[in-house]
Amino acid sequence: MxxxxxxxxxxxxxxxxxxxxxxxxxxxxxxxxxxxxxxxxxxxxxxxxxxxIKLCETCYNYTDNNDGLCFICKNPHRNHELMCVVEQPEDILQIESSGAYQGLYHVLHGAISPLEGMTPDKLKIAPLMERLNHGSFQEIIMAVDSDLEGDTTVLYLHQQLESLKIRVTRLAQGIPMGSDIDYIDDRTLHRALSHRTEV
Ligand SMILES: [Zn+2]
The missing domain is CATH 1.10.8.420 (RecR Domain 1)
Known part of the structure; x- marks a missing residue:
């Protein structure tokens, strides 16, 4: 000091x-x-x-647009039938930089963790349900973290979405690119085997 x-x-x-x-x-x-x-x-x-900076009125991403919408929600060329659910706004940057996704987003601003007081009412789940009930979404991609909180969140949302007849998917989980199987932990290897795909 x-x-x-x-x-x-x-x-x-x-x-x-x-x-x-x-x-x-x-x-x-x-x-x-x-x-x-x-x-x-x-x-x-x-x-x-x-x-x-404020939160987008639709997806809760960050925006500084005066009309309250972010650049993704305003873009008519995005696929408005596809939604990707993420935990934090910075996750959108990561997915966008992959260049592999052209749909819309919804930011939860956290994940369900009852022990830390993060109950579903503290997250942007109610507005998510509102969007899904009134939109024309065909598929929801859960792009939450691969941990206990992420798993709990996916389970909860899956139950909430059951009546909507919308396809619900989650990002593939398993061995990271360029990694050696010798160094993969048991839990990751277990998931990689469960989520194996045709060659
Ligand atoms: Zn938005």
């Missing part, structure tokens, strides 16, 4: 960022002090995000 309250406060705030420990926070603080122009631009960017 600098023993200077205003600098120590900045170190403290920076150290709260994911992946930034106290040492890195001190280095970043030094960098900001030595680069006032960068500090001003950073402050202005943070202010713009705070002022302009």
């Amino acid at each position: 600098f023993k200077i309250p205003s600098l120590d406060k900045l170190v403290h705030e920076l150290s709260r960022l994911p992946g930034v420990g106290p040492r890195s926070a001190q280095r970043l603080t030094h960098y900001l002090l030595k680069n006032p122009e960068f500090s001003r631009e950073l402050r202005s960017s943070l202010q713009m995000v705070e002022d302009n």
